[in-house]
Amino acid sequence: MVAGTEKTTDAPWVAEMRRIRDDRDRAAFAALFGHFAPRVKAFLVKSGAEPSVAEDCAQDVMVTVWRKAHLFDPSRASVATWVFTIARNRRIDLLRRDRRPEPEDLTWGPSHEPDQSEVVEMNQETERLGAAIASLPEKQRVLIEKAFYGDLSHREIADITGLPLGTIKSRIRLALDRLRHAMR
Amino acid sequence: MNSEVRHHLSEELLTAYAAGALPEAFALVVATHLSMCDECRAMAESLDGIGGTLIEGLDGAAMDAGALEAVMARLDDAPAAPIRVDRGVLPAPVRAYIGGDLDAVKWKPVGMGVKQAVLKTSDSASARLLYIPAGAAMPEHSHRGMELTLVLQGAFEDDSDRFGPGDVEIADDEVDHTPVADVGADCICLAATEGRLRFKSWIPRLAQPFIGI
Ligand SMILES: [Zn+2]
Ligand SMILES: [Zn+2]
Structure with missing residues (x-):
């Protein structure tokens, strides 16, 4: 289910993001939309949203991608990861109406143009991570997915976040250990 | 950033933060610790990477006909506004909740010289700033559920260990502790609790209904 094991040095969608940021390029945006909007909706x-709500939300997420294009830094995240963080934050205010506190940002911004070698490195790391997730044992992978879709019950969430040891917590820990190992 | 942090967030908390599953008050403590700790920040970013990989691997759900045109109509050509990075005494996530820096905090006394300021978050958990004068003790208290206490300034010590700037203590409902601030400096902490914080001595307990904890 995870693509991205092919060897490339060009990080996917980074060129489109630059054209959106620098030239407000609508064709580049349309291409990005074709790829990411359906994934964000899915x-x-x-994550439990009604299809019509998910549709509206996915549209909002893509508008945010356009507006915040100058905040994207390809040496710190893949485009998919950046889109994920926007979708996750949108889900939080949609489903829970909570604010999403974000850490202080020191380096992101239009004045910071990352080194090409850092971008390549980030891309390679992303590919390794994709391969590592794909090779996780089924049970661990499903739990990681459920955790990220917010698809765990309160009890399960408590097991992840709280102190008592539960199977879910230890499975996720196991999965994370494996992933970290694969990233070395 | 602080390289002297000794007490970090757990992997479970960082995962729940990446997944967007934490109550707002806990997410605030996590975001603030990430502002002070490179190590956890790196871990948090790689967890976001897992989220990105999952989204990339999904089979898309077809968008409605005309969705692209609808979104295109909402795009504007205005150049992006430059980002302002203001530095302050308190980390940016906390400043965002106060609406200012340390001098804008509206402290309320809870007894024995200790002051607090409750921050407005959703009710699933509560967040507050605590001010413990140098050498003073936080009134003895207990709590239902998890409590995260992050040191922003100064240091405190309790039965378990010593906690300095950037350190976070993860306590559960078993813990019935009395943090004592270092004599060197007043201690300012950001704390999030799942349940109500219950003070044991009679003065703070009487005051509880009025100070909203
Ligand atoms: Zn840390
Ligand atoms: Zn406590």
């Missing part, structure tokens, strides 16, 4: 549906 993510929100899997």
Whole structure:
């Protein structure tokens, strides 16, 4: 289910993001939309949103991608990861109406143009991570997915976040250990 | 950033934060610790990477006909506004909740010289700033559920260990503790609790209904 094991040095969608940021290029945006909007919608549906709500939300997420294009830094995240964070934050205010506190940002911004080698490195890391997730044992992978879709019950969430040891917590820990190992 | 942090967030908390599953008050403590700790920040970013990989691997759900045109109509050509990074005494996530820096905090006394300011978050958990004068003790208290206490300034010590700037203590409902601030400096902490914080001595307990904890 995870693509991205092919060897490339060009990080996917980074060129489009630059054209959106620098030239407000609508064709580049349309291409990005074709790829990410359906994935964001699927993510929100899997997170429990009604399809019509997920549709509206996915549209909002893509508008945010356009507006915040100058905040994207390809040396710190893949485009998919950046889109994920926007979709996750949108889901939080949609489903829970909570604010999403974000850490202080020191380096992101239009004045910071990352080194090409850092961008390549980030891309390679992303590919390794994709391969590592794909090779996780089924049970661990499903739990990681459920955790990210917000698809765990309160009790299960408590097991992840709280102190008592539960199977879910230890399975996720196991999965994370494996992933970290694969990233070395 | 602080390289002297000794007490970090757990992997479980960081995962729940990446997944967007934490109550707002806990997410605030996590975001503030990430503002002070490179190590956890790196871990948090790789967890976001897992989220990105999952989204990339999904089979998309077809968008409605005309969705692209609808979104295109909402795009504007205005150049993006430059980002302002203001530095302050308190980390940016906390400043965002106060609407200012340390001098804008509206402290309320809870007894024995200790002051607090409750921050407005959703009710699933509560967040507050605590001010413990140098050498003073936080009134003895207990809590239902998890409590995260992050040191922003100064240091405190309790039965378990010593906690300095950037350190976070993860306590559960078993813990019935009395943090004592270092004599060197007043201690300012950001704390999030799942249940109500219950003070044991009679003065703070009487005051509880009025101070909203
Ligand atoms: Zn840390
Ligand atoms: Zn406590």
